Amino acid sequence: xxxxxxxxxxxxxxxxxxxxxxxxxxxxxxxxxxxxxxxxxxxxxxxxxxxxxxxxxxxxxxxxxxxxxxxxxxxxxxxxxxxxxxxxxxxxxxxxxxxxxxxxxxxxxxxxxxxxxxxxxxxxxxxxxxxxxxxxxxxxxxxxxxxxxxxxxxxxxxxxxxxxxxxxxxxxxxxxxxxxxxxxxxxxxxxxxxxxxxxxxxxxxxxxxxxxxxxxxxxxxxxxxxxxxxxxxxxxxxxxxxxxxxxxx
Amino acid sequence: xxxxxxxxxxxxxxxxxxxxxxxxxxxxxxxxxxxxxxxxxxxxxxxxxxxxxxxxxxxxxxxxxxxxxxxxxxxxxxxxxxxxxxxxxxxxxxxxxxxxxxxxxxxxxxxxxxxxxxxxxxxxxxxxxxxxxxxxxxxxxxxxxxxxxxxxxxxxxxxxxxxxxxxxxxxxxxxxxxxxxxxxxxxxxxxxxxxxxxxxxxxxxxxxxxxxxxxxxxxxxxxxxxxxxxxxxxxxxxxxxxxxxxxxx
Amino acid sequence: xxxxxxxxxxxxxxxxxxxxxxxxxxxxxxxxxxxxxxxxxxxxxxxxxxxxxxxxxxxxxxxxxxxxxxxxxxxxxxxxxxxxxxxxxxxxxxxxxxxxxxxxxxxxxxxxxxxxxxxxxxxxxxxxxxxxxxxxxxxxxxxxxxxxxxxxxxxxxxxxxxxxxxxxxxxxxxxxxxxxxxxxxxxxxxxxxxxxxxxxxxxxxxxxxxxxxxxxxxxxxxxxxxxxxxxxxxxxxxxxxxxxxxxxx
Amino acid sequence: xxxxxxxxxxxxxxxxxxxxxxxxxxxxxxxxxxxxxxxxxxxxxxxxxxxxxxxxxxxxxxxxxxxxxxxxxxxxxxxxxxxxxxxxxxxxxxxxxxxxxxxxxxxxxxxxxxxxxxxxxxxxxxxxxxxxxxxxxxxxxxxxxxxxxxxxxxxxxxxxxxxxxxxxxxxxxxxxxxxxxxxxxxxxxxxxxxxxxxxxxxxxxxxxxxxxxxxxxxxxxxxxxxxxxxxxxxxxxxxxxxxxxxxxx
Numbered sequence: 001x002x003x004x005x006x007x008x009x010x011x012x013x014x015x016x017x018x019x020x021x022x023x024x025x026x027x028x029x030x031x032x033x034x035x036x037x038x039x040x041x042x043x044x045x046x047x048x049x050x051x052x053x054x055x056x057x058x059x060x061x062x063x064x065x066x067x068x069x070x071x072x073x074x075x076x077x078x079x080x081x082x083x084x085x086x087x088x089x090x091x092x093x094x095x096x097x098x099x100x101x102x103x104x105x106x107x108x109x110x111x112x113x114x115x116x117x118x119x120x121x122x123x124x125x126x127x128x129x130x131x132x133x134x135x136x137x138x139x140x141x142x143x144x145x146x147x148x149x150x151x152x153x154x155x156x157x158x159x160x161x162x163x164x165x166x167x168x169x170x171x172x173x174x175x176x177x178x179x180x181x182x183x184x185x186x187x188x189x190x191x192x193x194x195x196x197x198x199x200x201x202x203x204x205x206x207x208x209x210x211x212x213x214x215x216x217x218x219x220x221x222x223x224x225x226x227x228x229x230x231x232x233x234x235x236x237x238x239x240x241x242x243x244x245x246x247x248x249x
Numbered sequence: 250x251x252x253x254x255x256x257x258x259x260x261x262x263x264x265x266x267x268x269x270x271x272x273x274x275x276x277x278x279x280x281x282x283x284x285x286x287x288x289x290x291x292x293x294x295x296x297x298x299x300x301x302x303x304x305x306x307x308x309x310x311x312x313x314x315x316x317x318x319x320x321x322x323x324x325x326x327x328x329x330x331x332x333x334x335x336x337x338x339x340x341x342x343x344x345x346x347x348x349x350x351x352x353x354x355x356x357x358x359x360x361x362x363x364x365x366x367x368x369x370x371x372x373x374x375x376x377x378x379x380x381x382x383x384x385x386x387x388x389x390x391x392x393x394x395x396x397x398x399x400x401x402x403x404x405x406x407x408x409x410x411x412x413x414x415x416x417x418x419x420x421x422x423x424x425x426x427x428x429x430x431x432x433x434x435x436x437x438x439x440x441x442x443x444x445x446x447x448x449x450x451x452x453x454x455x456x457x458x459x460x461x462x463x464x465x466x467x468x469x470x471x472x473x474x475x476x477x478x479x480x481x482x483x484x485x486x487x488x489x490x491x492x493x494x495x496x497x498x
Numbered sequence: 499x500x501x502x503x504x505x506x507x508x509x510x511x512x513x514x515x516x517x518x519x520x521x522x523x524x525x526x527x528x529x530x531x532x533x534x535x536x537x538x539x540x541x542x543x544x545x546x547x548x549x550x551x552x553x554x555x556x557x558x559x560x561x562x563x564x565x566x567x568x569x570x571x572x573x574x575x576x577x578x579x580x581x582x583x584x585x586x587x588x589x590x591x592x593x594x595x596x597x598x599x600x601x602x603x604x605x606x607x608x609x610x611x612x613x614x615x616x617x618x619x620x621x622x623x624x625x626x627x628x629x630x631x632x633x634x635x636x637x638x639x640x641x642x643x644x645x646x647x648x649x650x651x652x653x654x655x656x657x658x659x660x661x662x663x664x665x666x667x668x669x670x671x672x673x674x675x676x677x678x679x680x681x682x683x684x685x686x687x688x689x690x691x692x693x694x695x696x697x698x699x700x701x702x703x704x705x706x707x708x709x710x711x712x713x714x715x716x717x718x719x720x721x722x723x724x725x726x727x728x729x730x731x732x733x734x735x736x737x738x739x740x741x742x743x744x745x746x747x
Numbered sequence: 748x749x750x751x752x753x754x755x756x757x758x759x760x761x762x763x764x765x766x767x768x769x770x771x772x773x774x775x776x777x778x779x780x781x782x783x784x785x786x787x788x789x790x791x792x793x794x795x796x797x798x799x800x801x802x803x804x805x806x807x808x809x810x811x812x813x814x815x816x817x818x819x820x821x822x823x824x825x826x827x828x829x830x831x832x833x834x835x836x837x838x839x840x841x842x843x844x845x846x847x848x849x850x851x852x853x854x855x856x857x858x859x860x861x862x863x864x865x866x867x868x869x870x871x872x873x874x875x876x877x878x879x880x881x882x883x884x885x886x887x888x889x890x891x892x893x894x895x896x897x898x899x900x901x902x903x904x905x906x907x908x909x910x911x912x913x914x915x916x917x918x919x920x921x922x923x924x925x926x927x928x929x930x931x932x933x934x935x936x937x938x939x940x941x942x943x944x945x946x947x948x949x950x951x952x953x954x955x956x957x958x959x960x961x962x963x964x965x966x967x968x969x970x971x972x973x974x975x976x977x978x979x980x981x982x983x984x985x986x987x988x989x990x991x992x993x994x995x996x
Contacts, residue, residue: 098620098664100889111738120618121692122596124738126745137412137433141980142847142939151413152431152995162741163386163425164400166596166692171667171919176412176425178433181743182401184386184425192889194619194664233888240609240622243660245679247624248899347869347913349640360987369867370941371845373987375994390731391598391690401746411990415845415941420916421669430992441640443868443913482639489858489871492909494928496873497650635910635931649911650929661884661923662898674910674923674931680899682884682925 001228002050004071005030006063008078009055011206018206026077026204027053029211030220037214037221041148044225056081061089068092073102073224076109077204090114098194102227104220107204110165115200118193119167125185126162132179134158134203136187140174145188145199145222152178153215159205161185167200175219177202188219190226195233199223250477251299253320254279255312257327258304260455267455275326275453276302278460279469286463286470290397293474305330310338317341322351322473326453327361339363347443351476353469356453359414364449367442368416374434375411381428383407383452385436389423394437394448394471401427402464408454410434416449424468426451437468439475444482448472499726500548502569503528504561506576507553509704516704524575524702525551527709528718535712535719539646542723554579559587566590571600571722574607575702588612596692600725602718605702608663613698616691617665623683624660630677632656632701634685638672643686643697643720650676651713657703659683665698673717675700686717688724693731697721748975749797751818752777753810755825756802758953765953773824773951774800776958777967784961784968788895791972803828808836815839820849820971823856824951837861845941849974851967854951857912862947865940866914872932873909879926881905881950883934887921892935892946892969899925900962906952908932914947922966924949935966937973944974 007027011018022029031051038044054062056078068074074093078085090113097103097118105115110123134155138146162183168191175188187202201219203210210216256276260267271278280300287293303311305327317323323342327334339362346352346367354364359372383404387395411432417440424437436451450468452459459465505525509516520527529549536542552560554576566572572591576583588611595601595616603613608621632653636644660681666689673686685700699717701708708714754774758765769776778798785791801809803825815821821840825832837860844850844865852862857870881902885893909930915938922935934949948966950957957963 118618120616122736124736126739126741128741128743130743133431135431135433139412139414139435140418140939141413141942142944142976147976150995154995163388164390165388168666169389169422169669169690173418173422176433176435178427178431180431182382182384182427182429184384184388184427184433186388186425192667192887195888197889229889229894238620238622241624243624243626245626245628248897248901367867369865371985373985375988375990377990377992379992389690390693391695391727396727399746403746417915418918418939441638441916444639446640478640478645487869487871490873492873492875494875494877497648497652631929633929633931637910637912637931637933638916639911661886662888663886667887667920671916671920674933676925676929676931678929680880680882680925680927682882682886682923682931684886684923 001044001048001072002070003034003073003075003224004067005051005053005075006061006077007053007055008081009057010081011079021207021209026206026211027055030075033211033217034221034224037218038224041218042221042225056084061085063089063093065092068096068101071096071101072229073104073227075104075106076112076114077106078112079108079206082112085113090117094118097196097198099232100195100229101232102224102229103196103198104223104227105198105200107202110200118191118198121168122166125165126183128160128181130160130181131157132160132181135178136175136203137178138174139176140172143172143174144226145174145190145219147222148218150215155203155208155210158203158208158210161187161202195229197227197229199227250293250297250321251319252283252322252324252473253316254300254302254324255310255326256302256304257330258306259330260328270456270458271460275455275460276304279324282460282466283470283473286467287473290467291470291474305333310334312338312342314341317345317350320345320350321478322353322476324353324355325358325361325363326355328357328455331361334362339366343367346445346447348481349444349478350481351473351478352445352447353472353476354447354449356451359449367440367447370417371415374414375432377409377430379409379430380406381409381430384427385424385452386427387423388425389421392421392423393475394423394439394468396471397467399464404452404457404459407452407457407459410436410451444478446476446478448476499542499546499570499722500568501532501571501573501722502565503549503551503573504559504575505551505553506579507555508579509577519705519707524704524709525553528573531709531715532719532722535716536722539716540719540723554582559583561587561591563590566594566599569594569599570727571602571725573602573604574610574612575604576610577606577704580610583611588615592616595694595696597730598693598727599730600722600727601694601696602721602725603696603698605700608698616689616696619666620664623663624681626658626679628658628679629655630658630679633676634673634701635676636672637674638670641670641672642724643672643688643717645720646716648713653701653706653708656701656706656708659685659700693727695725695727697725748791748795748819748971749817750781750820750822750971751814752798752800752822753808753824754800754802755828756804757828758826768954768956773953773958774802777822780958780964781968781971784965785971788965789968789972803831808832810836810840812839815843815848818843818848819976820851820974822851822853823859823861824853825859826855826953829859832860837864841865844943844945846979847942847976848979849971849976850943850945851970851974852945852947854949857947865938865945868915869913872912873930875907875928877907877928878904879907879928882925883922883950884925885921886923887919890919890921891973892921892937892966894969895965897962902950902955902957905950905955905957908934908949942976942980944976946970946974
């Protein structure tokens with residue numbers, strides 16, 4: 001399995017409060033966070049797993065044709081520069097999802113171009129930065145993404161994301177968060193689009209050490225394995241084919 | 250539209266704390282609560298609407314064949330006497346739901362025979378009576394049941410119901426509640442079973458005046474109209490028919 | 499209720515085979531088809547119902563701000579000129595759906611800009627024009643859109659649309675069609691997006707008299723009533739609001 | 748992974764036409780059919796996989812407490828003796844599903860006690876034994892159960908099962924079959940119940956050699972791996988617990 005972690009990588013270079021939490025960038029923290037549970041709980045050792053990163057400032061934002069072709073699961077963290085992501089790269093990622101690449105969209109990625117294009121809705125939500133305690137509740141214990149996750153999982157302090165979250169009805173709703181201010185949020189949502197599997201997971205504001213918490217790593221490792229498909233498929237053609245009778249014989 | 254409100258009607262005769270809240274019984278409170286929003290928001294006046302009640306102690310628990318036949322939507326409130334409901338009456342209600350009768354199951358009805366039979370799961374949950382504040386959040390604003398409901402709807406104090414709530418994945422999830430103790434609960438859930446439409450709504454513990462709150466009436470009136478079908482159908486036959494080729498001609 | 503029927507209106511002016519079936523255009527045929535079941539089965543008489551039409555060649559394609567504002571349910575029939583629909587009009591329709599306008603997308607509208615934007619997928623499918631018999635089977639008898647529809651509903655000859663149909667998993671799957679060539683197709687699909695309700699219905703190729711068949715009118719009238727919401731809502735704001743604690747009080 | 752294949756095992760002892768197709772019983776045919784794709788496509792070799800069988804006539808129908816405890820995925824084939832399955836064994840299987848045991852219900856098992864109890868509906872359908880050709884179409888190419896399955900998968904002749912199939916809306920609809928007589932059927936359906944995962948798959952009438960077809964084995968192997976969970980969980984308690992505030996600390 002090859003995982004590519006995409007990060008906008010701006011806050012961690014400009015904002016001392018974020019540098020303090022993620023000195024090497026959110027992408028590096030995520031790479032570190034994923035490795036252990038992927039080995040321990042999913043049996044993926046170094047020889048069967050590669051994790052690389054890509055950032056906004058690289059050529060093609062680090063998401064060249066070659067990178068996308070070899071990526072099985074793409075993680076996406078972006079926030080203040082959604083508009084600077086080029087349409088042709090969004091097209092490339094979208095096409096790969098249609099063909100079966102897994103996609104995990106994190107936190108403020110809810111307003112990224114790739115996520116809103118895949119959802120077809122505004123993806124707006126309510127938010128507040130006020131150190132709310134967040135409790136993440138599993139509402140789908142039969143789903144592989146909730147395996148081994150504490151009930152509830154507590155984030156001592158986090159940005160609040162609240163409903164109504166303007167997404168399509170999730171194909172599978174895994175987690176719902178409660179904030180100490182009283183709001184709730186559908187914080188872990190699965191979507192099938194084309195041949196691809198998409199997981200949106202809201203925790204991970206840049207000023208809180210969420211991606212250093214092992215239980216978060218467990219969820220993301222579970223999600224990567226759920227989203228992973230061994231091969232891409234031609235089932236989603238680039239057009240609507242005109243077929244003869246008995247074309248399948 | 251004919252609505253039948255079924256109530257166990259025990260607490261209101263034995264427990265002074267409940268008598269204080271519902272002196273004429275929860276069924277009468279519900280009948281009163283429903284009438285206004287059904288007229289005001291759904292245009293159902295006296296000539297087009299009848300609401301009657303039925304209780305455990307009546308013959309056939311008040312749910313004779315005749316009553317069930319004319320009932321379009323049945324509300325169900327039960328708690329401590331689930332076991333005293335006769336199987337043959339549960340069979341009758343189940344059959345009617347399969348044929349298109351609407352069913353609204355309230356609060357502790359999550360463990361009633363009719364609900365657990367329709368769900369096929371244990372329907373267990375966590376609970377606490379500790380005057381938690383409950384905030385009911387709409388997560389499905391496009392659904393008719395959430396029409397006109399405040400975001401959020403607040404119950405100043407209520408029994409806590411918490412996840413995991415062991416129901417099948419709801420066909421439509423309308424409301425999620427947050428409790429001041431930190432729990433969340435899928436408090437408004439739609440299910441399609443056979444030709445019938447079912448709504449489970451968790452508010453309504455007997456010691457809190459929930460069924461005197463107009464916004465709760467609005468939800469229940471919306472739900473009754475959503476669950477209502479003008480005719481029952483033979484599409485659900487009592488067996489699996491052996492059919493000839495072109496049987497539909 | 500105000501219904502607007504949008505039609506590309508090109509085939510009916512250029513192709514004699516289509517003129518023969520729809521001399522006044524598909525939009526006029528649809529307007530006629532809808533009126534009777536809306537009155538007979540939904541009680542909508544002239545005083546409570548207006549149906550108007552709009553076509554590609556009109557200013558703003560007939561979908562001015564004013565028209566969209568008053569439209570409760572928009573029907574969409576397009577085929578060969580999807581690319582000629584201006585983005586700003588698509589934006590306008592999309593925004594209205596987010597706020598609660600109903601949308602019924604017909605047949606080849608599966609590749610329209612508005613539908614693919616709302617879906618986020620390619621919406622591709624297989625097709626064949628070979629006079630296949632189409633049988634439309636109800637798989638959701640509890641849903642208001644299938645009310646009164648024959649099981650199955652037969653189209654003596656129609657264009658074949660076949661799987662895989664690259665849409666998101668429908669929120670509610672109502673009809674599945676079988677073609678005499680052996681293909682199946684999810685032909686009646688409901689989606690909730692933002693505050694809006696969307697119904698995709700595949701029958702209606704321009705060379706077959708599908709929109710003269712009363713049972714098709716029954717389905718479309720049911721769908722219009724299902725998609726209709728009496729008011730649009732500000733619940734879907736145009737941005738993600740930053741909220742104070744207890745903002746709802 | 749330990750798979751237990753339960754078979755009523757009556758037809759294969761009484762009906763020469765069935766003996767000709769399944770001389771050692773459907774259970775033995777299924778065991779053979781599963782082994783190859785589980786090894787080839789899922790890497791499950793003899794040391795990591797055991798497959799055993801159980802039949803109606805054995806003590807506890809072969810489903811003792813011990814057997815159920817060690818079973819990860821249970822396959823169920825039954826037809827004419829559903830009524831002879833003891834309630835206490837159904838209770839045992841139901842409890843195991845609630846705790847995470849996978850269950851694959853085959854063909855006429857749609858009317859088995861365990862399936863109808865889990866579904867809560869009648870599970871009735873239409874049927875015809877007339878050598879219809881069945882084409883199995885994938886409508887969910889992103890799902891692990893459809894991986895590697897031909898589009899469409901053809902059964903040259905099979906019993907027809909037709910809609911309306913009175914099950915709850917499947918949590919995931921994978922396959923829809925088309926029969927040469929014109930009917931369609933939701934032939935591959937996933938359900939989550941409690942912590943368990945359930946797959947219903949309609950092919951497999953006893954007089955047709957369906958369980959000798961490798962593509963069917965591929966589907967069942969995919970389904971077994973999808974339904975498999977490495978551990979059972981106490982998340983579904985046997986009752987509804989009364990909890991203190993902050994019980995999770």
